[in-house]
Amino acid sequence: MDKELEDKVKKRRTFAIISHPDAGKTTITEQMLLFGGVIRKAGTVKARKTGNYATSDWMEIEKKRGISVTSSVMQFEYQGKRINILDTPGHQDFSEDTYRTLMAVDAAVMVIDSAKGIEPQTKKLFKVVKQRGIPIFTFMNKLDRDGRPPLDLIAELEDLLGIEGVAMDWPIGSGQTLKGLYDIANNRVELYHKDGADRFIALDKDGKLPDSEPLSQDQQFQETLDEIDLIKEAGNKFDREKIALGDQTPVFFGSALTNFGVETFLNSFVNLAPAPESHTVNEDEELEPDDPQFSGFVFKIQANMNPHHRDRIAFVRVGSGEFKKGLDVTLARTGKPIRLNNATEFMSSERVQVSDAVAGDIVGLYDTGNFQIGDSIYSGKRKIVYPPLPEFTPELFMRVTAKNVMKQKSFHKGMNQLVQEGTIQLYRNYQTDEYILGAVGQLQFEVFKFRMQNEYNSEVEMTSIGHRVARWIDPDQLDPSMSNMRNLLVKDRYGNPLFLFENEFAERFFKDKYPDVKLTEKL
Numbered sequence: 001m002d003k004e005l006e007d008k009v010k011k012r013r014t015f016a017i018i019s020h021p022d023a024g025k026t027t028i029t030e031q032m033l034l035f036g037g038v039i040r041k042a043g044t045v046k047a048r049k050t051g052n053y054a055t056s057d058w059m060e061i062e063k064k065r066g067i068s069v070t071s072s073v074m075q076f077e078y079q080g081k082r083i084n085i086l087d088t089p090g091h092q093d094f095s096e097d098t099y100r101t102l103m104a105v106d107a108a109v110m111v112i113d114s115a116k117g118i119e120p121q122t123k124k125l126f127k128v129v130k131q132r133g134i135p136i137f138t139f140m141n142k143l144d145r146d147g148r149p150p151l152d153l154i155a156e157l158e159d160l161l162g163i164e165g166v167a168m169d170w171p172i173g174s175g176q177t178l179k180g181l182y183d184i185a186n187n188r189v190e191l192y193h194k195d196g197a198d199r200f201i202a203l204d205k206d207g208k209l210p211d212s213e214p215l216s217q218d219q220q221f222q223e224t225l226d227e228i229d230l231i232k233e234a235g236n237k238f239d240r241e242k243i244a245l246g247d248q249t250p251v252f253f254g255s256a257l258t259n260f261g262v263e264t265f266l267n268s269f270v271n272l273a274p275a276p277e278s279h280t281v282n283e284d285e286e287l288e289p290d291d292p293q294f295s296g297f298v299f300k301i302q303a304n305m306n307p308h309h310r311d312r313i314a315f316v317r318v319g320s321g322e323f324k325k326g327l328d329v330t331l332a333r334t335g336k337p338i339r340l341n342n343a344t345e346f347m348s349s350e351r352v353q354v355s356d357a358v359a360g361d362i363v364g365l366y367d368t369g370n371f372q373i374g375d376s377i378y379s380g381k382r383k384i385v386y387p388p389l390p391e392f393t394p395e396l397f398m399r400v401t402a403k404n405v406m407k408q409k410s411f412h413k414g415m416n417q418l419v420q421e422g423t424i425q426l427y428r429n430y431q432t433d434e435y436i437l438g439a440v441g442q443l444q445f446e447v448f449k450f451r452m453q454n455e456y457n458s459e460v461e462m463t464s465i466g467h468r469v470a471r472w473i474d475p476d477q478l479d480p481s482m483s484n485m486r487n488l489l490v491k492d493r494y495g496n497p498l499f500l501f502e503n504e505f506a507e508r509f510f511k512d513k514y515p516d517v518k519l520t521e522k523l
C-alpha cells in the first residue's frame, strides 16, 4: 500500500450544497472560499449570478467559460484538508446534471432559510442524497432575520424529510435580538457582531457562562439555556453511525451574510465529514480509494455551445489512484485507449494543483466526443467498471418533431446521440409513437434544441406538455384503456411503459380506480 497516496486521500473532503434558490448557497460558498483563501473578497462568485443568468450562461458559454467551468468545482485547503465543493446549479439551470453531481460527492451540506424552512428544491435534492446514504450536514441560515423557532426547524427535518436532526449549536435570540450562538459541540458561546478570537467565550463544565459575562444575566440567554436543557433531555442524541449513513443530520445555525456561525460550522464539518471511501466496482468488488491503479467515472459533460469549438468537458470523479498529466487510460465501455493530456483547472487557491488529483478530486477532461455520462476510465491492466449512474424521473415534457421533414436522418442521429449522452430523456407515445422529451429542468430542452441545430444541423419543433408526474407500470398489469387525457401512456427508451399524470390528483384518482396496479417512481 502506498502510504503517501493513503495520506492524500484521507485529506479529501468532497461535498455539494443542496438548497432551494435564495436560501444562501452562494453566500455561504463564498464565505468558505474566503476561509480557504481562494478569493479575497466577497462578491466574486456572486458576480456570475447577475444578469440574465440561466440561459445566457449556457448559450454564451464561450464568453463566460472561465467562470462557469471553473466554478463547477471549487477547491481549497483548510485545516490541512483538501476541500472540493461541487456546484449544484439551481433556478433555471437545474438539470439532470445537478442530480448527477450528487453521485460524485461524499457528503452534502443542506442550507435552509430559517424563515422559510424546507422548500421544494431542497426536498428533491435531499431525496437523491438520502438514497445514496451519505452524511448530510444542515446549516440553518439567515439567523440575522426573524425566522421560525429553532425547535420547529429541527422537527420539520424529521416530519418532512424523515431525517433526525441533532443540534450542534443553538441561537441566542434571532433577527433584531440575535445575540450569539450557544455552541454545544465546543462548549462555548459565539457572540454576534464581533470579529476575531474574542468573540468566543468558553462555558464552564455545566455549560454556563461565568457570572462576570453580561450575557449570563440576559433574559434571552436564560431562554436559550432552557431550550438547551430541553434538547439535551428530549432531543436526538448525537450518533456518528447514524450520521455516516445519512439517518441523522448535525444541525448548525448561523448567518452566511454576516459570516456568523460559518467558521464553527466549517470546522465541525471538516472533522466529521468522511474522506473518500471504497467503491463497489465490477459489480461486486470493493475498490479502495488508495488503490494505486487510477480509475474514475464521468458524472457530467459540459458541451461547448460555440459551433466552431465542438469540444466538451467531461467531469471525472477520481475513485482510486492518482491522476497525472499524460496518463494512459482505457475507456471501459469501448476498450479504447486514451491519453489524458488535457485537463482543465478549476477555481482553486494557488496552493492546490489539479495535476495531483487523487480519490475524491474532480478532473475536467477536454473531450472531442469520446465520453458519455457514467463512463468509467482506468489505467493499467485490470478493468474497472463503476456502477451505472441512476436515471432520474423527469418532470417536464415536450413533444418534439423535426421542422424539416426532409431531414429526418440528422434529426434521428442527433436525438439518439444526445439521449445517449444523457442530455435529455426520450419517450414515445404508446399508441402513436410520437417523440416526447423529458427533463428535470427547462435548461435541458434549451440545450437540446441548440445542440440539435448547431451540431446536427437539425431544427426542431417543440411543444410543451408541461409538468407531469411520471410513474412506471408493470407491463403485465397494463391495459392501454387505462390511459386518457389526464394520464398519457408512453414508453421509455427501453420500451418500458409509464404514465405521465397531469398532476398528483390524477395519479391519486388512478390509484383509487385501479388499487391493485403498482406504480413505481425512479429517483
Ligand code: G4P
Pocket: 019, 020, 021, 022, 023, 024, 025, 026, 027, 028, 046, 141, 142, 143, 144, 145, 254, 255, 256, 257, 258
Ligand atoms: P442562493 O445561492 O442559495 O440562491 O442564495 P444567495 O447566496 O444568492 O442568497 C440569496 C439572498 O439571500 C441574497 O440576497 C443574499 O444576500 C441573502 N442572504 C444570504 N445569506 C443571508 C443571511 O445569512 N442573512 C440575510 N439577511 N440574507 C442572506 P439578495 O438581495 O437576493 O441578493 P444580493 O442583492 O444581496 O446579491
